[in-house]
Amino acid sequence: MKNTEKKVVMISGANRGIGKVVAEKLSEEGYLLSLGIRNPGSLTGSLSSIPETQLLCHAYDAKIPQSAKSWIDGTIEHFGRIDVLINNAGILHSIGLEDDSEELLDEMWEVNAKAPLRLTRLAFPYLRKSGSGRIIDIISMSGKRVKGNWVGYSMSKYAALAASHTARLQGWEDGIRVTAVCPGYVQSEMTAIHAPNVKQEIMSRPQDIARIVSTLLLLPNESHVPEVLMNCVIEPV
Numbered sequence: 001m002k003n004t005e006k007k008v009v010m011i012s013g014a015n016r017g018i019g020k021v022v023a024e025k026l027s028e029e030g031y032l033l034s035l036g037i038r039n040p041g042s043l044t045g046s047l048s049s050i051p052e053t054q055l056l057c058h059a060y061d062a063k064i065p066q067s068a069k070s071w072i073d074g075t076i077e078h079f080g081r082i083d084v085l086i087n088n089a090g091i092l093h094s095i096g097l098e099d100d101s102e103e104l105l106d107e108m109w110e111v112n113a114k115a116p117l118r119l120t121r122l123a124f125p126y127l128r129k130s131g132s133g134r135i136i137d138i139i140s141m142s143g144k145r146v147k148g149n150w151v152g153y154s155m156s157k158y159a160a161l162a163a164s165h166t167a168r169l170q171g172w173e174d175g176i177r178v179t180a181v182c183p184g185y186v187q188s189e190m191t192a193i194h195a196p197n198v199k200q201e202i203m204s205r206p207q208d209i210a211r212i213v214s215t216l217l218l219l220p221n222e223s224h225v226p227e228v229l230m231n232c233v234i235e236p237v
């Protein structure tokens with residue numbers, strides 16, 4: 001397949017964790033990748049040896065609005081199109097209801113809620129042009145239900161889910177399909193730091209998310225999946 005026929009996928013936060021594994025899988029499957037990461041020099045493993053014709057590693061900081069535009073513009077300059085946006089970058093501060101931490105709340109609001117919306121808005125015109133544009137928002141089960149005391153994280157993920165569904169409605173007529181992927185615990189640094197009492201072995205694996213993302217991207221416009229809920233423990237639905 002020529003590069004001009006391959007789909008261009010943007011992934012935020014692809015230098016480690018879930019985003020990195022998703023990027024590796026999609027690269028193996030022949031997609032062209034535009035990775036938005038805070039420190040482009042920090043790319044390691046198989047991604048670091050992919051040629052420039054197939055991979056753009058662009059600076060992107062979710063806390064800097066201008067960097068979203070610069071990454072989108074850089075992707076268009078490099079590949080000439082955008083077919084898929086995967087909003088993955090996210091942070092967790094495990095502050096609870098009675099903690100007084102406006103700054104940490106604001107940071108989660110900025111990175112988890114506002115930044116993906118900003119990227120979605122900027123990518124929309126290009127996804128429209130694609131005719132079968134896709135957005136995959138890596139939200140969380142924390143955006144679907146509350147069962148602990150991570151109030152700020154949960155608030156930011158509920159907000160991100162609202163943005164995801166808004167994009168789903170607004171993009172429909174132009175062939176844009178939006179899916180919110182909502183995992184429970186997944187093996188990563190995030191859970192190793194913030195959920196030390198839950199064993200990593202019992203958690204879902206980033207590879208499982210990558211498989212889901214890969215399958216979602218194969219579905220035609222007529223088979224849309226608005227949400228995927230994934231659990232490593234039983235929960236009421």
Ligand SMILES: NC(=O)c1ccc[n+]([C@@H]2O[C@H](COP(=O)([O-])OP(=O)(O)OC[C@H]3O[C@@H](n4cnc5c(N)ncnc54)[C@H](OP(=O)(O)O)[C@@H]3O)[C@@H](O)[C@H]2O)c1
Nearest residue numbers: 013016017018038061062088089090140185186188189190
């Ligand atoms: N792990 C879980 O159990 C779980 C469950 C449900 C949903 N999620 C969601 O899945 C996504 C990925 O999580 P993960 O588990 O892979 O976490 P992770 O291992 O902590 O990785 C987070 C990623 O987000 C990036 N990031 C953080 N702040 C950023 C910023 N200001 N600008 C750009 N990139 C930034 C990080 O880049 P740096 O290396 O530069 O920090 C890193 O690439 C997040 O949205 C998270 O909320 C995770």
